[in-house]
Amino acid sequence: MINTNDTARLLIEALPYIRRFTGKTIIVKVGGLPMTDPDRARSLAKDVLLLHSVGIRPVLVHGGGPQIDEQMGRQGKAVERIDGLRVTDAEALEIVRMVLVGKINRELVSAVNALEPVAVGVAGEDGRLLEATQVDARLGFVGKVGNVRAGLLRALLDDGLIPIVSTVGADPTGQPYNVNADDAARAIAVAMKAEKIIYLTSAPGLLEDPANPASLIHRLTAAEARRRIADESVTGGMIPKLLACAEAVEGGVGSAHMIDGRAGHAILVELFTDEGVGTMVCGESG
Ligand SMILES: Nc1ncnc2c1ncn2[C@@H]1O[C@H](COP(=O)(O)OP(=O)(O)O)[C@@H](O)[C@H]1O
């Protein structure tokens, strides 16, 4: 049975947040791991549409690392990473584009459009949305994002559409590059002067002790985030994510959030309730 008091309290609590974020751009980045279950795509689609319905301007950016690993395995190709970045030869690049642009992007676009046909899938290589330059010859076709053509995303948002971005960039000659999705989302958030960037990940947020989900750090500054990276208290995929959060905030984004993409409707709880979930990275005064 619905407890009307609790429901009413939630709605009342949400209202000032909705007012505060109306008209603001919010970047939501979803990693590949939280997306391995189709129910999560549907739940994410509902959340993003709810933001859109209350006048927020959401941009959804997705990864797909585990799905690329899987496809490479199927094609008998060894997976190799250096400092968390995939070594990407011409054949791997084709697989990356097939999985990110051809499969995951389409699945997310379909999940939104099944509810309301407002999603538009764009790859970073389209219209030079994400300009990329090679990171390191050892990594092959792996790019770092330079210029972001924010106007393309703004035009879609102005038209009442929701851009869903796959993070394959291209250099000025049109050569595609595989780009880390956390970093691409950060570059988009900075270029769009976003109010917030939200990383949906496969951990509850930043943990003091990665083996203990109860050791969640609720809030830290960009400078503290950098200290934690330097003293090696974070490892693996959390390093680029935390760095991206720090760089986003330093680049002018209001705040960066890391929340559990496996939990249902975590975006709504983080945005519209007093408690929030996950970890927030903010500026010194935030
Ligand atoms: N201090 C930490 N707090 C939380 N997660 C951590 C920490 N250190 C390492 N990790 C690891 O980082 C992972 C999140 O990064 P990653 O898997 O790349 O994200 P995504 O889910 O976005 O693909 C977590 O699943 C966890 O295993």
Ligand SMILES: CC(=O)N[C@@H](CCC(=O)OP(=O)(O)O)C(=O)O
């Ligand atoms: C250069 C590089 O490593 N690119 C990533 C792009 C996908 C990604 O970042 O996916 P997640 O968000 O799921 O990690 C890769 O090939 O796996």
